[in-house]
Amino acid sequence: MPTEPTLFEKAHAGRLGMRVPPAGVDAPAWETSLPATMRRSKPLALPALSEPEVVRHFTRLSRKNYAIDAGFYPLGSCTMKYNPKVNELMARLPGFAQLHPYQPVHTVQGALAVMWELEQALIALTGMARVTLQPAAGAHGELTGILVIKAYHQDRGDHQRTEIIVPDSAHGTNPATAALAGYKVVTVPSDARGQVDLEALRQVVGPQTAGMMLTNPNTVGLFEENIEAITGMIHAAGGLMYYDGANFNAIMGLVRPGDMGFDIVHLNLHKTMTTPHGGGGPGSGPVGVSQSLVPYLPTPRVIKRDQRYDLDFDQPKSIGRVKAFYGNFGMHVRALSYILMMGGDGLRQASEDAVLNANYLRVKLKETYRLPFEQVCMHEFVLSGDRQKKAGANTLALAKRLIDYGYHPPTIYFPLVVPEALMIEPTETESKATLDAFVEAMRAIAEEVERDPALVTQAPHTAPVGRVDEATAARKPNFRWAGEGNIDAATAAARPAGCA
Numbered sequence: 001m002p003t004e005p006t007l008f009e010k011a012h013a014g015r016l017g018m019r020v021p022p023a024g025v026d027a028p029a030w031e032t033s034l035p036a037t038m039r040r041s042k043p044l045a046l047p048a049l050s051e052p053e054v055v056r057h058f059t060r061l062s063r064k065n066y067a068i069d070a071g072f073y074p075l076g077s078c079t080m081k082y083n084p085k086v087n088e089l090m091a092r093l094p095g096f097a098q099l100h101p102y103q104p105v106h107t108v109q110g111a112l113a114v115m116w117e118l119e120q121a122l123i124a125l126t127g128m129a130r131v132t133l134q135p136a137a138g139a140h141g142e143l144t145g146i147l148v149i150k151a152y153h154q155d156r157g158d159h160q161r162t163e164i165i166v167p168d169s170a171h172g173t174n175p176a177t178a179a180l181a182g183y184k185v186v187t188v189p190s191d192a193r194g195q196v197d198l199e200a201l202r203q204v205v206g207p208q209t210a211g212m213m214l215t216n217p218n219t220v221g222l223f224e225e226n227i228e229a230i231t232g233m234i235h236a237a238g239g240l241m242y243y244d245g246a247n248f249n250a251i252m253g254l255v256r257p258g259d260m261g262f263d264i265v266h267l268n269l270h271k272t273m274t275t276p277h278g279g280g281g282p283g284s285g286p287v288g289v290s291q292s293l294v295p296y297l298p299t300p301r302v303i304k305r306d307q308r309y310d311l312d313f314d315q316p317k318s319i320g321r322v323k324a325f326y327g328n329f330g331m332h333v334r335a336l337s338y339i340l341m342m343g344g345d346g347l348r349q350a351s352e353d354a355v356l357n358a359n360y361l362r363v364k365l366k367e368t369y370r371l372p373f374e375q376v377c378m379h380e381f382v383l384s385g386d387r388q389k390k391a392g393a394n395t396l397a398l399a400k401r402l403i404d405y406g407y408h409p410p411t412i413y414f415p416l417v418v419p420e421a422l423m424i425e426p427t428e429t430e431s432k433a434t435l436d437a438f439v440e441a442m443r444a445i446a447e448e449v450e451r452d453p454a455l456v457t458q459a460p461h462t463a464p465v466g467r468v469d470e471a472t473a474a475r476k477p478n479f480r481w482a483g484e485g486n487i488d489a490a491t492a493a494a495r496p497a498g499c500a
Helices: 029-033 051-063 085-091 109-126 138-155 173-180 198-204 227-236 291-296 329-365 386-390 395-404 432-451 453-457 470-475 489-494
Strands: 130-132 163-167 184-188 209-214 240-245 264-267 287-289 301-305 308-312 381-384 421-424
Touching: 085 329, 109 130, 109 264, 109 287, 109 301, 109 308, 109 329, 138 173, 138 209, 138 240, 138 264, 138 287, 138 291, 163 173, 163 198, 173 184, 173 209, 184 198, 198 227, 209 227, 227 240, 287 291, 329 381, 329 421, 329 432, 386 395, 395 421, 395 432, 395 453, 432 453
Parallel strands: 163 184, 163 209, 209 240, 240 264
Antiparallel strands: 130 287, 264 287, 301 308, 381 421
């Protein structure tokens, strides 16, 4: 399959896309003082193209990408829902977009008001006492929350608390975060119904328990029916409960983590509150805590005195900054815009519609693909492709074939507790017509597996990029284009085989 030519391959000598006038000043000091061995001996080999050629090249490439603005994105556990464009308009208002983080506090009262109001909204939704907006993503919020747990126990002299309990169905960031913070990770298994095994939990809880990380609904899309028993067990042992907010969009406006017994909560604004998700950021993962943990939150904190806002740095027990300045402020504007636009009733309906859509797909597909857990799901559910694997096409092949039908594949092979997992999350923003079309595509692929497995195992057939050697791509990635004339022979000889 032909590939898109690079800018170097499209270039022609003499073409220019810009003109830079002479500087009109003598060579700067660094240029004259730089040792000759460190100076470039010939001009940098950049592609020579006109501006329209460059614009058209990147526009063509962008049209080959899949995006939430282009189609359905059923990526379970990642909540890829539509981002309202009014959020973008608000974030681009000059009074927000042109601020500088070093401006004096009295000149940024509007920005501080946004942060204060967003914090109050998140407090109301989660049942926490205070919220920090500093963390730049969900995993960053996790680390912040676990560091708060650590600071709390150390401040109390509970140095023997060295373990964090994590369910076997948890997001991979949970055990990674706990380990990064210096804790021993203790895994607790799921029972036959996809819930935390209470008896197994009792066996591992003790004076060494610092806390437990849990998302509810859990990673297989089920609400933990014994959540109060779980939080009670951890609290009785002196530990703290951490709420992974990845699935908060299933219960937003319906039930609060604080009321379930959680002490720390992180939320993914880039998922739940329709700020952009994917593409490397920026994201936002605010962390809320119960009253006893407020002293350990990062600084500075926005405070309100009468009708004025200020930044409070005077918190001696704080874990300190976790992000430069005050977090990704543009995400705060987008999230508050969404919350104000939806209102309390709208946020509740968003959760209810997400649950409705997921259960609609679950029922429509459970006869075609194996359904590991029969009970009503929340915002997402997990199917297994093990039937199709026995017929000749594994879950990876099913996902690749779905691309030919015009859909981004769902999350596959996660959670690990389900073999050949297909994790599907439709979100509340998709119509019944879209869901019905997706069902037909999934059913059609299952029929293809029975009739002609090779058609599925060799997919995708219509995508800009076909099957690739994924193992080599993961183990020997090559992110640098190096065409003729841009590297020397020694560098070329040293590259791993197969690199362009």
